Amino acid sequence: MKKSIGAQPIVYPAPVFVVGTYDSEGKPNVMTAAWGGICCSAPPCVSVSLREATYTYGNILERKAFTISIPSEKYVKEADYFGIASGKHADKFAATGLTPAKSEVVDAPYVSEFPFILECQLVRSVEIGGHTQFIGEIKDVKVDEDITKDDHPLIEKIAPLIFALENMSYYGVGKYVAKAFSVGKEIEKK
Amino acid sequence: MKKSIGAQPIVYPAPVFVVGTYDSEGKPNVMTAAWGGICCSAPPCVSVSLREATYTYGNILERKAFTISIPSEKYVKEADYFGIASGKHADKFAATGLTPAKSEVVDAPYVSEFPFILECQLVRSVEIGGHTQFIGEIKDVKVDEDITKDDHPLIEKIAPLIFALENMSYYGVGKYVAKAFSVGKEIEKK
Numbered sequence: 001m002k003k004s005i006g007a008q009p010i011v012y013p014a015p016v017f018v019v020g021t022y023d024s025e026g027k028p029n030v031m032t033a034a035w036g037g038i039c040c041s042a043p044p045c046v047s048v049s050l051r052e053a054t055y056t057y058g059n060i061l062e063r064k065a066f067t068i069s070i071p072s073e074k075y076v077k078e079a080d081y082f083g084i085a086s087g088k089h090a091d092k093f094a095a096t097g098l099t100p101a102k103s104e105v106v107d108a109p110y111v112s113e114f115p116f117i118l119e120c121q122l123v124r125s126v127e128i129g130g131h132t133q134f135i136g137e138i139k140d141v142k143v144d145e146d147i148t149k150d151d152h153p154l155i156e157k158i159a160p161l162i163f164a165l166e167n168m169s170y171y172g173v174g175k176y177v178a179k180a181f182s183v184g185k186e187i188e189k190k
Numbered sequence: 191m192k193k194s195i196g197a198q199p200i201v202y203p204a205p206v207f208v209v210g211t212y213d214s215e216g217k218p219n220v221m222t223a224a225w226g227g228i229c230c231s232a233p234p235c236v237s238v239s240l241r242e243a244t245y246t247y248g249n250i251l252e253r254k255a256f257t258i259s260i261p262s263e264k265y266v267k268e269a270d271y272f273g274i275a276s277g278k279h280a281d282k283f284a285a286t287g288l289t290p291a292k293s294e295v296v297d298a299p300y301v302s303e304f305p306f307i308l309e310c311q312l313v314r315s316v317e318i319g320g321h322t323q324f325i326g327e328i329k330d331v332k333v334d335e336d337i338t339k340d341d342h343p344l345i346e347k348i349a350p351l352i353f354a355l356e357n358m359s360y361y362g363v364g365k366y367v368a369k370a371f372s373v374g375k376e377i378e379k380k
Contacts, residue, residue, distance in 0.1 A: 002332040008232035012350035037227030042320040044199035082373030128230040142192040152356040160202035166342040174364035184270030
């Protein structure tokens with residue numbers, strides 16, 4: 001039996017995106033956001049939704065660019081801090097000791113120590129309600145060399161985090177389950 | 191050292207959403223999509239991007255509604271099949287033996303056997319490129335009774351799938367890592 005738990009913004013899995021921007025004075029900033037995902041294959045685009053109150057909101061509108069750095073599990077403390085503190089008051093790179101790297105592709109910084117980076121040019125902003133959705137065209141993807149195989153990033157080595165809103169927790173990625181566009185074929189053949 | 195792997199639509203984690211709709215004759219259909227996520231807290235909204243060629247695309251525009259059913263790991267075969275076959279030619283519920291349930295909240299069906307359901311009213315469609323993004327307001331969330339604790343769904347019991355594009359595979363959710371809005375506080379206190 002199913003029960004109603006009311007209208008809530010919950011999906012499984014939700015990601016942990018660390019959004020990198022420069023402010024008007026060129027200070028690099030990062031914030032953590034879980035409302036987003038890929039939204040187009042061609043051109044490749046990603047969306048992330050932010051409240052107007054965030055420091056990052058103004059930075060994206062001004063610079064028309066942002067990065068998404070995916071933290072590994074071992075950086076959970078830093079990723080969580082990036083979602084607690086505000087760039088209006090804090091220098092989050094200095095506080096964590098992590099290193100801002102200037103993207104050569106878009107006008108935004110990313111977190112050097114994180115294994116997987118999307119470099120995005122703003123193409124659209126969509127006001128939905130309390131959140132505005134920023135759609136960025138992915139201009140390049142950068143990955144730590146030691147976590148790729150034949151140029152494919154390996155999810156097990158990236159070890160990304162999952163955000164679970166309903167119990168305010170982070171989880172890791174688990175075991176391989178099955179091959180996509182493959183395991184379902186036996187139903188099709190019936 | 192980081193290496194460039196080119197502009198690709200990859201994030202970690204990407205979800206496995208099973209999108210439920212009725213066609214013009216009232217036949218329930220489902221398709222699997224990985225391009226989406228929560229895009230607003232208030233009102234709670236979710237986005238999912240589809241190609242115009244899909245059967246679901248026309249159904250959503252006509253009915254202005256869809257559901258998202260989250261499959262557990264044990265339904266990986268059915269979820270994969272839902273992304274391979276097209277509702278133009280196949281009755282995917284009949285082929286899998288799964289049961290369409292009529293939402294009482296929006297004009298769309300969901301998969302009874304899947305543990306976690308979002309019932310959505312279409313509020314916006316955004317043409318991005320090869321994909322159109324459908325933004326749905328979440329009107330209600332339904333969860334199997336035996337996987338909640340104090341009305342909170344438990345991610346370990348839902349056992350959702352993760353889609354990894356780069357090696358065309360599904361993964362499960364792993365272990366608890368840390369408390370959100372908490373583990374990062376010690377950096378803030380420094």
